[in-house]
Structure formats: structure tokens, C-alpha cells
Amino acid sequence: MKTLFSIFLLLVTISCYAQTYESDSYVCPPCGNQCDKLIFNKASNCPHCKMQLIKKSETIKKNHTICFYLQDGVEVLDFAGPMEVFSYAGATIFTVSKTKQPIKAQGVLQITPDYDLKSAPPFDVLAVFGGNAGRAADDPEVIAWIKARQPTTQYYFSICTGAFILGKAGLLDSLTVTTFHDSIDDLKKAVPSATVLPNTRFVDNGTVITTAGISAGIDGALYLVEKFGGRDFAKRVAEYMEYDKWVPEQGLVVSKK
Amino acid sequence: MKTLFSIFLLLVTISCYAQTYESDSYVCPPCGNQCDKLIFNKASNCPHCKMQLIKKSETIKKNHTICFYLQDGVEVLDFAGPMEVFSYAGATIFTVSKTKQPIKAQGVLQITPDYDLKSAPPFDVLAVFGGNAGRAADDPEVIAWIKARQPTTQYYFSICTGAFILGKAGLLDSLTVTTFHDSIDDLKKAVPSATVLPNTRFVDNGTVITTAGISAGIDGALYLVEKFGGRDFAKRVAEYMEYDKWVPEQGLVVSKK
Numbered sequence: 001m002k003t004l005f006s007i008f009l010l011l012v013t014i015s016c017y018a019q020t021y022e023s024d025s026y027v028c029p030p031c032g033n034q035c036d037k038l039i040f041n042k043a044s045n046c047p048h049c050k051m052q053l054i055k056k057s058e059t060i061k062k063n064h065t066i067c068f069y070l071q072d073g074v075e076v077l078d079f080a081g082p083m084e085v086f087s088y089a090g091a092t093i094f095t096v097s098k099t100k101q102p103i104k105a106q107g108v109l110q111i112t113p114d115y116d117l118k119s120a121p122p123f124d125v126l127a128v129f130g131g132n133a134g135r136a137a138d139d140p141e142v143i144a145w146i147k148a149r150q151p152t153t154q155y156y157f158s159i160c161t162g163a164f165i166l167g168k169a170g171l172l173d174s175l176t177v178t179t180f181h182d183s184i185d186d187l188k189k190a191v192p193s194a195t196v197l198p199n200t201r202f203v204d205n206g207t208v209i210t211t212a213g214i215s216a217g218i219d220g221a222l223y224l225v226e227k228f229g230g231r232d233f234a235k236r237v238a239e240y241m242e243y244d245k246w247v248p249e250q251g252l253v254v255s256k257k
Numbered sequence: 258m259k260t261l262f263s264i265f266l267l268l269v270t271i272s273c274y275a276q277t278y279e280s281d282s283y284v285c286p287p288c289g290n291q292c293d294k295l296i297f298n299k300a301s302n303c304p305h306c307k308m309q310l311i312k313k314s315e316t317i318k319k320n321h322t323i324c325f326y327l328q329d330g331v332e333v334l335d336f337a338g339p340m341e342v343f344s345y346a347g348a349t350i351f352t353v354s355k356t357k358q359p360i361k362a363q364g365v366l367q368i369t370p371d372y373d374l375k376s377a378p379p380f381d382v383l384a385v386f387g388g389n390a391g392r393a394a395d396d397p398e399v400i401a402w403i404k405a406r407q408p409t410t411q412y413y414f415s416i417c418t419g420a421f422i423l424g425k426a427g428l429l430d431s432l433t434v435t436t437f438h439d440s441i442d443d444l445k446k447a448v449p450s451a452t453v454l455p456n457t458r459f460v461d462n463g464t465v466i467t468t469a470g471i472s473a474g475i476d477g478a479l480y481l482v483e484k485f486g487g488r489d490f491a492k493r494v495a496e497y498m499e500y501d502k503w504v505p506e507q508g509l510v511v512s513k514k
Contacts, residue, residue, distance in 0.1 A: 045439070075341070076337045076340045076341045076344065077337055077338060077340075077341035077475075077498065080333045080334055080337030080338070080341075080366075081334060081337070081338075083333045083334075083363070083365060083366065084332070084333050084334035084337075084363070084471065084472075087333065087363050087364075087365055093365045094365075095365075095366065095367075102369060106340070106341070106344050107344075108340060108344055108350045108351075108352075109337075109340065109352065109368060110352075110368060110369040110370075110371070111366060111367060111368055111369075112359060112367040112368075112369065113367075114367070180499075181499060182302070212499050213497075213498065213499040214341065214497075214498040214499055214500070215341075215475070215498045215499050215500040215502075216499050218334075218472070240470075240471075241334065241470070241471040241472045242437075242438060242469050242470040242471055242472050242473050243471070243472040245472075245502035
């Protein structure tokens with residue numbers, strides 16, 4: 001069956017390449033199947049996974065690698081919203097936890113991380129999330145790991161109370177930031193030099209982007225896609241997800257990089 | 258450490274029960290920790306997991322059991338949005354897949370299901386999702402399982418192309434339904450007797466609720482919480498999730514049950 005599918009893929013690939021040139025080629029949004037590697041010459045649906053093809057030139061220009069750090073008890077939508085957005089935008093994603101042991105997200109979803117702290121490859125963006133965030137923020141090993149990875153990390157992205165993890169690593173000092181609506185005062189106490197804004201969907205400080213609670217991770221991730229690939233592309237990602245509720249102006253850009 | 262925490266829980270429990278009566282008691286939204294079982298006598302945050310307490314009388318009146326059927330390749334946000342909503346609303350949730358082997362959601366998230374088809378306990382609501390939906394819809398064993406569980410299943414809830422799974426089980430015949438925006442025509446072909454509506458966030462037929470694509474699962478789940486526990490409660494769940502984008506009127510109620 002695998003051999004048959006490989007032959008089918010080879011034939012489709014040859015046929016597509018024969019008619020394709022870079023400026024108008026189409027690709028399949030990453031779905032984890034072999035069709036992720038195919039290139040098509042017109043807009044249609046992937047014949048294998050049925051997903052709507054996207055213009056290759058419109059995927060995130062630099063294919064960023066995004067590390068999802070997941071602690072035991074992590075809130076499901078905190079990470080799943082951005083995971084959906086970044087996946088469809090063509091980013092490379094992997095999950096990391098303190099160890100390779102399975103964790104239970106929100107007490108209901110058993111997840112096995114791709115890597116532990118030691119084995120995780122380098123990444124461009126470190127994304128951290130709420131839901132039992134103290135499990136990471138109060139763990140000296142996790143904080144030491146975040147600091148040790150600083151030379152190769154370009155951006156930090158926190159959702160909800162994930163901000164407390166970045167705060168503990170000293171990454172929010174003197175910045176304007178946000179977090180979960182019920183944790184605004186606690187974050188002010190945890191990072192006294194930071195200005196913590198309520199009622200702000202996300203805040204971009206150039207390399208540190210923080211979002212409000214839970215569902216706001218979707219908006220923050222769409223903003224990052226806009227930052228990396230332009231608003232038109234981000235809008236198309238939102239349309240694909242049927243998330244016509246994205247209002248880019250609900251965020252605050254303090255500094256771009 | 259565990260013993261110390263158990264003593265702490267016992268003391269908190271005794272202290273809370275001493276002052277509590279049912280009509281104004283507060284509980285912790287399910288987080289998978291032991292504090293899920295505590296009852297408090299005033300609105301505050303859980304001293305253990307820090308989550309905002311909710312009124313016990315305002316959780317879903319009947320504590321529904323919701324089965325999340327996850328096939329390999331399932332779209333992350335399709336199931337994670339409803340999982341967040343139902344978790345916070347106090348429903349009992351478990352995950353089921355064809356076997357107990359790990360699956361990879363959207364090619365990026367490794368999940369181990371709680372049960373396989375044979376071992377899954379009974380449930381009130383069967384929820385099915387898009388992302389490689391054919392893997393379930395075209396599998397006679399999965400469809401036979403859905404049919405075999407009909408006597409004990411009260412509601413069916415599909416997100417995105419999860420509708421094709423319900424369609425294959427004969428559950429959409431002659432109903433008004435919806436699905437992912439790019440699959441409207443395909444669903445019309447798959448279930449010719451159904452009326453398939455575009456641009457509709459969700460459709461309720463009484464016992465069968467279908468939603469539009471990906472992010473629409475959040476709205477559909479909030480609608481189900483409203484159906485089970487009232488709009489005020491559903492609004493509070495949306496507020497907690499910072500999902501002020503819920504517009505109940507974007508759905509269509511054909512029939513209530």
C-alpha cells in the first residue's frame with residue numbers, strides 16, 4: 001500500500017514539476033503526510049489530504065521553527081490555537097517538555113512531547129502557555145534552559161499566564177506586556193518593572209510578544225504570521241480557519257523588529 | 258510531598274464544608290488536579306491551581322459525558338476549542354481512537370487516546386472532528402461502532418469535516434447541516450438527502466449539531482453549553498476564555514430537544 005502511494009506521489013510530483021515554475025506554484029498546508037512535499041501548478045485541493053492548496057510564495061517567507069514548551073496541566077486552547085495558526089502558515093513546529101514522559105493537558109488530553117529539555121533542537125520562536133504555568137515558572141531547570149537557549153532564540157511568545165514563565169526568565173523586565181485577565185495584578189507583583197496592560201489582545205515589543213488569556217493566543221499567533229509574512233497572508237490563514245473574528249487592531253505594537 | 262498536599266486538601270475541605278451550603282457554593286473548573294473535588298464558600302481563586310472558581314449551581318446542570326473521537330491526522334483546533342469549552346463548563350471528557358496507539362494530530366501533536374473502540378465507556382455526546390476525517394468516515398469498524406453505541410448516545414456533535422463521519426453513519430439523512438467552507442459541495446454529494454448550508458456557524462437539529470470549519474467548533478461548543486446550562490452560564494464560560502467574539506445568533510436552531 002505504501003509502495004503504491006509512493007508511486008502515485010512520484011507520478012503526481014513529476015506531472016506537477018513539468019508544468020510548474022516558482023512564481024505561481026502551490027503547496028499543501030502541512031498535514032504530516034507525504035503530500036507536504038508536493039508542489040502543484042494551480043489552485044485546487046490536495047488530491048491526497050483534500051486540504052485547500054496555498055500559494056508557495058505566500059507561506060511564511062522565512063520558515064520559522066517554533067518550539068511549543070508544554071508543562072503538565074497546560075491549558076488546551078492556549079497552545080492549540082497558535083498550533084493551528086502556525087501549522088497552516090507553514091511553520092516548522094515541535095513540542096518540548098521537561099522530560100519525554102507524557103503530560104496531561106488540562107487534565108484531559110494525554111500528550112507525548114517530541115523532545116525533552118536536553119534533546120530539543122534550536123528554534124527561532126519559543127512559545128509558552130498558561131494552565132499550571134507555575135510548573136514551568138517555578139522550576140529552576142526550565143528557567144535555566146530558557147536562558148541557555150537565548151543565543152539561538154529570536155522571539156518569545158507567551159499566551160495567558162505563560163507570561164509568568166517569561167517573567168521568571170527575566171525576559172519581561174521594563175517591557176509593556178499582558179496576560180490572562182484574572183492575573184494582571186499578580187504579574188505586576190511578579191515583574192514590578194513591567195507595565196501590565198488589561199484588555200489588550202496582544203502586545204509586541206519587537207522580540208517579546210505576550211497575549212491575553214486562552215483564546216487570545218489565536219489572535220496573537222495570527223499577528224505573528226502577519227509580522228513574518230504580511231497581513232494579506234495572515235488574513236488568508238484566518239479565512240481558512242473560518243476565524244473571521246480576528247481584529248488586528250485589538251493588539252498593541254510597542255516596537256517592531 | 259503527596260501526603261502533605263493531601264493533609265492540606267483535607268483541612269481546606271473541612272474548613273470549606275463547615276461554612277458552605279449548596280446554594281452558594283463554588284467549585285474549581287476541572288484541571289485534572291485533586292482540587293477538582295473541593296467546594297468553597299465564596300468567589301475567589303482556587304488556592305491550589307489558581308483558577309477562578311465558578312458557582313456550583315452554574316456548571317452544566319446534568320454533568321454530560323462527552324466522547325472526543327480522534328482519528329490520526331485530526332485537526333488540532335477542531336477538537337481543542339470544544340475541549341477547552343466543555344472542560345471549563347464542568348463536563349466529563351474522554352478521548353477515544355480506533356486503537357490505543359498514539360495518533361498524531363495535524364502531523365504535529367502526539368496524543369495517546371484514553372480508550373479504544375472496545376474499551377470506551379458509554380457517553381452522552383459523541384463529538385467528531387475534521388482533519389483526515391476520511392480515516393474515520395471510510396472505516397467500516399468506526400462506523401459500526403458509532404451505530405452500535407446509538408442506544409446510549411443522546412447527542413452528536415460534528416466540527417468541520419467531522420460531518421462526513423456522521424453522514425457515513427446515516428445520522429445526517431434529511432437534516433439541515435453545515436461543514437467546512439470548502440467541503441459544502443462534497444457533503445451535498447455524500448449525503449444527498451441533507452440540506453447543507455454555507456456561512457452558518459452551527460446548526461442544531463435537536464440531537465445532531467454540526468458546525469462550520471475549525472474555529473467554529475468553539476462557537477458550537479458554547480452553544481451546546483447554552484443548550485445544557487443556559488445562556489448566562491455559556492457567556493461566563495466565553496468570558497473566562499476571553500472569547501468575547503461569540504455571537505450566538507450566527508448559528509441556526511432548526512429544532513431543540
